[in-house]
Amino acid sequence: xxxxxxxxxxxxxxxxxxxxxxxxxxxxxxxxxxxxxxxxxxxxxxxxxxxxxxxxxxxxxxxxxxxxxxxxxxxxxxxxxxxxxxxxxxxxxxxxxxxxxxxxxxxxxxxxxxxxxxxxxxxxxxxxxxxxxxxxxxxxxxxxxxxxxxxxxxxxxxxxxxxxxxxxxxxxxxxxxxxxxxxxxxxxxxxxxxxxxxxxxxxxxxxxxxxxxxxxxxxxxxxxxxxxxxxxxxxxxxxxxxxxxxxxxxxxxxxxxxxxxxxxxxxxxxxxxxxxxxxxxxxxxxxxxxxxxxxxxxxxxxxxxxxxxxxxxxxxxxxxxxxxxxxxxxxxxxxxxxxxxxxxxxxxxxxxxxxxxxxxxxxxxxxxxxxxxxxxxxxxxxxxxxxxxxxxxxxxxxxxxxxxxxxxxxxxxxxxxxxxxxxxxxxxxxxxxxxxxxxxxxxxxxxxxxxxxxxxxx
Amino acid sequence: xxxxxxxxxxxxxxxxxxxxxxxxxxxxxxxxxxxxxxxxxxxxxxxxxxxxxxxxxxxxxxxxxxxxxxxxxxxxxxxxxxxxxxxxxxxxxxxxxxxxxxxxxxxxxxxxxxxxxxxxxxxxxxxxxxxxxxxxxxxxxxxxxxxxxxxxxxxxxxxxxxxxxxxxxxxxxxxxxxxxxxxxxxxxxxxxxxxxxxxxxxxxxxxxxxxxxxxxxxxxxxxxxxxxxxxxxxxxxxxxxxxxxxxxxxxxxxxxxxxxxxxxxxxxxxxxxxxxxxxxxxxxxxxxxxxxxxxxxxxxxxxxxxxxxxxxxxxxxxxxxxxxxxxxxxxxxxxxxxxxxxxxxxxxxxxxxxxxxxxxxxxxxxxxxxxxxxxxxxxxxxxxxxxxxxxxxxxxxxxxxxxxxxxxxxxxxxxxxxxxxxxxxxxxxxxxxxxxxxxxxxxxxxxxxxxxxxxxxx
Numbered sequence: 075x076x077x078x079x080x081x082x083x084x085x086x087x088x089x090x091x092x093x094x095x096x097x098x099x100x101x102x103x104x105x106x107x108x109x110x111x112x113x114x115x116x117x118x119x120x121x122x123x124x125x126x127x128x129x130x131x132x133x134x135x136x137x138x139x140x141x142x143x144x145x146x147x148x149x150x151x152x153x154x155x156x157x158x159x160x161x162x163x164x165x166x167x168x169x170x171x172x173x174x175x176x177x178x179x180x181x182x183x184x185x186x187x188x189x190x191x192x193x194x195x196x197x198x199x200x201x202x203x204x205x206x207x208x209x210x211x212x213x214x215x216x217x218x219x220x221x222x223x224x225x226x227x228x229x230x231x232x233x234x235x236x237x238x239x240x241x242x243x244x245x246x247x248x249x250x251x252x253x254x255x256x257x258x259x260x261x262x263x264x265x266x267x268x269x270x271x272x273x274x275x276x277x278x279x280x281x282x283x284x285x286x287x288x289x290x291x292x293x294x295x296x297x298x299x300x301x302x303x304x305x306x307x308x309x310x311x312x313x314x315x316x317x318x319x320x321x322x323x324x325x326x327x328x329x330x331x332x333x334x335x336x337x338x339x340x341x342x343x344x345x346x347x348x349x350x351x352x353x354x355x356x357x358x359x360x361x362x363x364x365x366x367x368x369x370x371x372x373x374x375x376x377x378x379x380x381x382x383x384x385x386x387x388x389x390x391x392x393x394x395x396x397x398x399x400x401x402x403x404x405x406x407x408x409x410x411x412x413x414x415x416x417x418x419x420x421x422x423x424x425x426x427x428x429x430x431x432x433x434x435x436x437x438x439x440x441x442x443x444x445x446x447x448x449x450x451x452x453x454x455x456x457x458x459x460x461x462x463x464x465x466x467x468x469x470x471x472x473x474x475x476x477x478x479x480x481x482x483x484x485x486x487x488x489x490x491x492x493x494x495x496x497x498x499x500x501x502x503x504x505x506x507x508x509x510x511x512x513x514x515x516x517x518x519x520x521x522x523x524x525x526x527x528x529x530x531x532x
Numbered sequence: 533x534x535x536x537x538x539x540x541x542x543x544x545x546x547x548x549x550x551x552x553x554x555x556x557x558x559x560x561x562x563x564x565x566x567x568x569x570x571x572x573x574x575x576x577x578x579x580x581x582x583x584x585x586x587x588x589x590x591x592x593x594x595x596x597x598x599x600x601x602x603x604x605x606x607x608x609x610x611x612x613x614x615x616x617x618x619x620x621x622x623x624x625x626x627x628x629x630x631x632x633x634x635x636x637x638x639x640x641x642x643x644x645x646x647x648x649x650x651x652x653x654x655x656x657x658x659x660x661x662x663x664x665x666x667x668x669x670x671x672x673x674x675x676x677x678x679x680x681x682x683x684x685x686x687x688x689x690x691x692x693x694x695x696x697x698x699x700x701x702x703x704x705x706x707x708x709x710x711x712x713x714x715x716x717x718x719x720x721x722x723x724x725x726x727x728x729x730x731x732x733x734x735x736x737x738x739x740x741x742x743x744x745x746x747x748x749x750x751x752x753x754x755x756x757x758x759x760x761x762x763x764x765x766x767x768x769x770x771x772x773x774x775x776x777x778x779x780x781x782x783x784x785x786x787x788x789x790x791x792x793x794x795x796x797x798x799x800x801x802x803x804x805x806x807x808x809x810x811x812x813x814x815x816x817x818x819x820x821x822x823x824x825x826x827x828x829x830x831x832x833x834x835x836x837x838x839x840x841x842x843x844x845x846x847x848x849x850x851x852x853x854x855x856x857x858x859x860x861x862x863x864x865x866x867x868x869x870x871x872x873x874x875x876x877x878x879x880x881x882x883x884x885x886x887x888x889x890x891x892x893x894x895x896x897x898x899x900x901x902x903x904x905x906x907x908x909x910x911x912x913x914x915x916x917x918x919x920x921x922x923x924x925x926x927x928x929x930x931x932x933x934x935x936x937x938x939x940x941x942x943x944x945x946x947x948x949x950x951x952x953x954x955x956x957x958x959x960x961x962x963x964x965x966x967x968x969x970x971x972x973x974x975x976x977x978x979x980x981x982x983x984x985x986x987x988x989x990x
Binding site: 104105106107108109133134135136137139140141143144147174175176177178179180181182183184185186187188189228229230231232233329332333334355356357358359360361362365380382383385386388389392393 | 562563564565566567591592593594595597598599601602605632633634635636637638639640641642643644645646647686687688689690691787790791792813814815816817818819820823838840841843844846847850851
């Protein structure tokens with residue numbers, strides 16, 4: 075018997091892993107050999123034309139299966155929901171998922187379970203935007219301030235941001251929006267590139283890629299630091315020589331340091347004029363970041379890709395601990411929580427330069443920054459989206475860069491759909507690539523058997 | 533071929549769930565119907581006499597499977613390890629687990645993945661204590677300060693606690709230890725009870741259990757608050773009438789409030805002289821707790837059962853945000869991280885009153901408090917372990933209460949072993965209890981079919 079109202083009929087999950095560790099793409103002081111991965115989900119519907127919602131959590135390899143299990147645990151909250159109700163109020167699902175009193179114990183609002191919630195919420199916004207026939211940035215920028223402000227969970231926020239303040243910021247954001255949209259469509263959104271700066275690259279490759287970045291129109295590059303100070307001095311010197319004095323060089327320690335180390339190490343690199351020091355210490359350490367900021371000024375302090383939720387961001391802003399807020403599209407509880415984070419940043423006048431790279435993070439986060447430009451902060455001054463040039467070919471609507479800027483996506487949705495052939499090939503462990511790879515590894519292990527193993531060698 | 537060195541041969545996991553929601557045991561303002569559960573693991577060895585290590589994460593029902601998947605993800609780090617090496621330096625495994633660069637992305641050091649690490653680390657300490665033939669509290673209290681200080685990961689800690697300071701605190705802790713051990717063995721460790729105070733209980737049951745608590749020798753009880761202010765006023769009045777003016781009544785909001793609500797609500801209950809307000813707001817909100825503390829004094833502020841790691845505890849202490857630190861034995865990265873937390877608390881002179889209850893948390897945490905008394909803070913002044921009187925019968929070495937105090941456990945290990953018959957009965961979904969329960973639910977659903985369901989009713 076056909077249903078009269080379109081509904082979510084299934085939530086299907088996929089463990090997708092790309093073997094990026096073979097090339098040392100993505101290598102940094104804390105993550106020497108990542109296999110960039112996605113715990114991926116598809117919301118299937120019985121709406122006409124096979125409408126689907128796509129979402130994912132980015133991980134770097136092992137544990138992607140745990141993340142898939144966490145998304146699976148949310149299925150019962152989603153399947154059977156009316157599309158009309160869901161798209162009219164994605165926040166209602168967010169409240170149900172975050173408010174599930176038993177699952178909440180596994181966070182609350184942090185780590186594996188919270189990222190799973192974010193992936194599902196993002197997939198709902200993908201659905202909502204496709205239904206409206208708009209890219210997500212446009213759906214958000216077109217929305218009424220009162221409705222958008224109602225999409226935010228103000229629990230634990232009201233000492234820094236109330237609903238009334240959110241509405242006021244969004245109303246102000248409407249002023250001059252048409253001119254900004256023309257600018258966005260004509261020129262795109264500024265970006266910086268991390269592609270030259272991975273720790274695993276040789277100085278020659280670093281220099282070559284840094285020059286290429288400037289030739290491609292980027293005005294900022296980023297280098298990974300924190301493993302060895304002498305290496306960092308040498309690499310920063312090479313990078314500065316390659317790009318000249320006018321291109322900004324950000325540095326990124328990926329949480330490597332204690333507070334005193336962060337201050338000392340950054341100070342030791344000051345002669346190369348770093349623009350910001352990113353993730354100098356634990357993403358949980360609000361007071362630590364405030365101390366680092368006081369110690370390294372005028373170098374700016376940036377963090378956010380591992381900041382677990384709006385509550386830590388709120389405190390980073392309250393404590394004056396950061397100069398640059400690096401939200402991540404797939405670490406927190408989805409678009410709704412990122413709305414709160416964008417509004418907090420606007421309230422505290424701190425620029426947002428989102429984290430991207432990974433698998434599909436560039437594709438997602440461009441929508442949030444473009445919405446911010448059109449309807450929240452109203453400016454691109456001091457703002458850039460990170461860009462890393464890998465894995466885009468696996469997406470159906472990959473980002474399009476022009477002159478070092480993100481062009482505004484025009485396809486309806488959240489640009490989250492992975493190409494079916496990529497999913498088939500890189501599903502772990504049964505996809506074509508991994509099946510062959512694991513069979514090869516097993517064969518190699520067999521070939522060396524007899525030379526003694528760990529169990530019997532003692 | 534037999535191995536010459538005993539090793540870990542397997543890490544076996546179990547999804548154990550107790551149907552506590554049927555009785556509203558454990559009901560509070562955020563957790564109305566928990567099914568107290570454990571993601572349980574056994575480290576098997578080829579040592580003589582079938583030596584095993586037991587550990588677990590406590591959850592409250594749904595998602596226990598996700599937690600089991602996270603423990604499974606750690607297996608490759610553990611199986612094959614030498615028992616001698618592991619027991620000589622459990623911290624080495626901790627560094628490997630926390631340092632796994634790919635799994636780290638799923639935290640770092642928080643939520644599902646970090647609790648899984650804690651469960652494995654705790655199981656190793658259970659093994660180590662059994663091998664020494666000592667209860668864990670004694671193993672820790674007997675350890676050399678230098679060795680114990682070496683068990684701590686100082687990353688992100690050194691602005692509050694260095695290794696040298698840790699050694700100094702532990703050396704000072706040795707003074708007078710023999711007399712304290714005699715006192716501990718004779719009188720046990722003080723406790724307070726939460727058994728009367730669950731939100732789901734009637735006023736009559738609350739009054740009866742509060743009187744019983746006083747008769748049992750407890751000098752503090754705890755009530756859940758935060759769902760409805762009028763109810764809270766009525767329940768607190770009844771509790772105060774039942775226990776008289778000299779028994780302390782703590783109140784616990786389970787993260788229900790924003791900062792301003794926490795101050796207003798606690799102030800509205802001040803006439804009943806609450807001893808502390810527990811979890812007034814988000815466990816992530818260091819600055820929020822500091823504001824609440826300033827607003828509700830002289831009522832004390834307590835938190836910790838959901839504090840994710842040493843980095844948040846460090847900041848709660850640095851910011852002067854809490855009067856009472858409530859560590860949890862199974863939320864953070866195991867004994868090693870709790871060593872750091874006990875030392876931080878000692879450094880900042882904040883009393884530790886651990887969170888307990890749940891499944892087996894009383895059994896675990898008594899060891900940490902007794903060690904603290906003997907060898908860290910050296911006092912029980914202002915210190916109590918929470919006690920909740922349920923589910924102890926499922927443990928092989930359950931806690932033994934006498935006159936409102938925990939008696940010191942004498943069996944070797946960490947008191948973590950669940951009774952095999954309980955595990956068999958309450959394994960989800962295939963154990964005897966759940967198989968019957970789920971079959972009954974399916975039958976009931978069949979019986980009501982035809983009355984219309986969600987899919988077709990619209």
